[in-house]
Every structure is written in structure tokens, then in C-alpha cells.
Amino acid sequence: MTSMKVPALLLMAYFLLSIFLHPCLCLGLQNTSQITEAYRNDAKAIDQGIAYMLMLIALVLTYLIH
Structure with missing residues (x-):
């Protein structure tokens, strides 16, 4: 039972990090001209x-x- 807690915790941490860091990754894939027009x-x-x-x-x- 305790052996399942660690993978579940790591999976939850990975899931939360992917949710929070996804916008940063999407901004990195855009062209710089689109970024300068969209964000001031x-x-x-x-x-x-x-x-x-x-x-x-x-x-x-x-x-x-x-």
C-alpha cells in the first residue's frame, strides 16, 4: 500500500507542473513578432x-x- 503512495504523489506533482508550465512552453513556440504584438x-x-x-x-x- 505504501509503495503506491510515492508514484501517485509523483504523478500528481507532474500533472500540476505540466498545467502551470504549459503556457510558458506555448509562448516559447510562437514567433517573436506575434509575441510583441500580443503582449505589451x-x-x-x-x-x-x-x-x-x-x-x-x-x-x-x-x-x-x-
């Missing part, structure tokens, strides 16, 4: 991304403290 520096989007990361860190720290 938007200060509001950057600020929102930083805010989401800080909230995620606060959530994890709160979970670990309790």
Missing part, C-alpha cells in the same frame, strides 16, 4: 500580478502558522 508592458497588469503573488504568499504563511 501594462503597468496595471504587472501591479496586479505582484498583488496576486503577495496574497498567495500571505495565504501560504497563514496556513503554515496555523
Whole structure:
């Protein structure tokens, strides 16, 4: 029974990493002209991304403290 926990955990980790890293891989396959047209520096989007990361860190720290 315990021998099945490790492969299941590794499979779950692989699955989650593939979900989170798939957009990065897709961006790497596009042409650079398409990327520059589609993405521009938007200060509001950057600020929102930083805010989401800080909230995620606060959530994890709160979970670990309790």
C-alpha cells in the first residue's frame, strides 16, 4: 500500500507542473513578432500580478502558522 503512495504523489506533482508550465512552453513556440504584438508592458497588469503573488504568499504563511 505504501509503495503506491510515492508514484501517485509523483504523478500528481507532474500533472500540476505540466498545467502551470504549459503556457510558458506555448509562448516559447510562437514567433517573436506575434509575441510583441500580443503582449505589451501594462503597468496595471504587472501591479496586479505582484498583488496576486503577495496574497498567495500571505495565504501560504497563514496556513503554515496555523
